[in-house]
Amino acid sequence: MAMTIHVDIVSAEGAIHSGLAEMVYAPGAMGELGIAPRHTPLVTRLKPGEVRVDSGKGEMQHFYVSGGILEVQPHIVTVLADTAVRAHDLDEAAAEDAKRRAEEALSGQQADFEYAKAQAELAEAVAQLRAIQRARKAK
Amino acid sequence: MAGAKEIRTQIASIKNTQKITSAMEMVAAAKMRKAQNRMAATRPYAEKMRQVIGHLDQAHPEYKHSFMTEREVKRVGYIIVSSDRGLCGGLNNNLFRALVKEIKAQDDDGVKSSFCTVGSKALGFFRHFGGKVMAQITQIGDKPHIEDLIGTVKVMLDAYEAGEVDRIYVCYNRFVNTMTQEPTIEQLVPITSKEEENLSHHWDYIYEPDSKDVLDNLLSRYLEALVYQSVVENGASEQSSRMVAMKSATENADGLIDELQLVYNKARQAAITQEISEIVSGAAAV
Numbered sequence: 045m046a047m048t049i050h051v052d053i054v055s056a057e058g059a060i061h062s063g064l065a066e067m068v069y070a071p072g073a074m075g076e077l078g079i080a081p082r083h084t085p086l087v088t089r090l091k092p093g094e095v096r097v098d099s100g101k102g103e104m105q106h107f108y109v110s111g112g113i114l115e116v117q118p119h120i121v122t123v124l125a126d127t128a129v130r131a132h133d134l135d136e137a138a139a140e141d142a143k144r145r146a147e148e149a150l151s152g153q154q155a156d157f158e159y160a161k162a163q164a165e166l167a168e169a170v171a172q173l174r175a176i177q178r179a180r181k182a183k
Numbered sequence: 184m185a186g187a188k189e190i191r192t193q194i195a196s197i198k199n200t201q202k203i204t205s206a207m208e209m210v211a212a213a214k215m216r217k218a219q220n221r222m223a224a225t226r227p228y229a230e231k232m233r234q235v236i237g238h239l240d241q242a243h244p245e246y247k248h249s250f251m252t253e254r255e256v257k258r259v260g261y262i263i264v265s266s267d268r269g270l271c272g273g274l275n276n277n278l279f280r281a282l283v284k285e286i287k288a289q290d291d292d293g294v295k296s297s298f299c300t301v302g303s304k305a306l307g308f309f310r311h312f313g314g315k316v317m318a319q320i321t322q323i324g325d326k327p328h329i330e331d332l333i334g335t336v337k338v339m340l341d342a343y344e345a346g347e348v349d350r351i352y353v354c355y356n357r358f359v360n361t362m363t364q365e366p367t368i369e370q371l372v373p374i375t376s377k378e379e380e381n382l383s384h385h386w387d388y389i390y391e392p393d394s395k396d397v398l399d400n401l402l403s404r405y406l407e408a409l410v411y412q413s414v415v416e417n418g419a420s421e422q423s424s425r426m427v428a429m430k431s432a433t434e435n436a437d438g439l440i441d442e443l444q445l446v447y448n449k450a451r452q453a454a455i456t457q458e459i460s461e462i463v464s465g466a467a468a469v
Contacts, residue, residue, distance in 0.1 A: 052227070052231060054228040054231050055228060056225060056228045056329045056407070056408050056411050057221075057224060057225065057228075057328070057329065058224035058225070058227075058228075059224065059227040059228070072391055073391055073396075074391045074392055084389060085238075085388045085389065086388055086389040086390075086391070087235070087239070087388045087389070087390055087397050087401070088389075088391035088392075088397065089391070089392070089400050112404075113397070113400060115235045115238070115388075117238070122231050122234070124228065124232060124235070124401075124404065126404070127328065127329055127330070135333055135334075136337075137334075138330075138333045138334030138337065139318070139333075139334045139335075139337035139341065141334050142299075142318035142319065142320060142334035142335040142337070142338050143317065143318050143334075143338055145318070145319050145321075146299075146300070146316045146317060146319040149306055149316075149319055149321075
């Protein structure tokens with residue numbers, strides 16, 4: 045029997061896949077990676093793309109990740125998948141939003157309307173973000 | 184009979200309220216089950232994360248991220264996770280009471296506090312209480328998503344890296360079981376990970392693109408996952424606490440109705456007796 049490696053794919057909102065594989069392919073930050081059993085320990089960031097798990101017997105399973113972290117130990121591959129689209133400027137904008145919301149919410153009566161507006165804008169931004177995600181998934 | 188009529192309307196209004204509370208109880212019970220499932224779903228990620236962090240801790244002693252090093256504490260940050268809605272018993276108030284106690288203790292040691300709030304109840308609390316609220320998020324709903332929390336967490340982490348806060352805590356209601364929820368204050372940063380599992384030989388990972396980049400990414404995700412987990416857990420606590428509160432409200436309403444019914448019957452009987460005696464005395468007079 046061929047050598048196998050244990051693969052766990054998890055995201056913050058739930059476990060996605062767990063099982064044995066002969067080979068795992070993942071979109072690393074510096075290029076596509078193929079991981080065979082007894083690979084040397086490695087940690088890398090993942091780009092949005094496809095994680096493929098070759099479980100032998102000619103079976104290939106596909107999982108989409110929008111980014112995340114990949115950890116390789118000689119007998120375990122762990123994919124910590126993101127559920128959100130992440131980019132530095134997107135994170136920055138989210139932080140700014142959170143700050144502004146706090147300021148507006150605490151600056152009294154007058155800001156109440158502005159606050160509602162900000163919420164609406166935020167909802168729209170979130171919807172856009174989701175749409176991007178869906179579009180990427182559809183690809 | 185005037186008194187009897189008033190009592191009757193009172194009974195009717197209590198019955199209406201009872202219908203609402205029992206409906207809320209059932210809704211909360213259904214939501215609680217879902218929230219508990221969600222709570223279970225977040226566990227594998229956090230566990231894996233903890234394992235990887237534990238490995239990193241052993242693998243790479245020479246590069247220490249600022250999130251992993253202790254420093255002198257002058258100002259602490261709290262991320263307070265509360266519910267968006269009320270009618271859930273003493274859930275939020277218990278949390279705030281524990282928090283205020285903690286803040287007082289810190290204040291006595293000359294340590295100042297900053298806050299990030301999740302949920303509108305915490306925000307409302309700090310409107311009255313005062314204090315430096317750096318970021319907030321409300322209306323996260325029954326299905327929280329990690330992307331909703333990224334901004335709020337980042338504000339805190341940025342403050343930590345800039346040296347504005349020296350320690351970060353997360354405050355939430357830990358879900359023990361349906362009857363018990365425990366206000367919990369946990370230290371988030373610096374990370375205190377002590378992994379028992381020991382790897383005998385010295386080794387290190389290959390980092391792509393480089394160790395700093397990977398660690399930055401990994402640690403911020405880890406912390407977000409922890410905050411996300413506490414939000415999910417607080418959600419389950421909220422629903423179960425609401426279920427219990429609504430159950431006791433329904434029972435109280437039952438008791439009230441019984442009592443009022445008794446009073447009503449007495450009043451009715453008294454009115455009838457009085458009427459009869461009036462008729463009898465009227466007949467006797469003729």
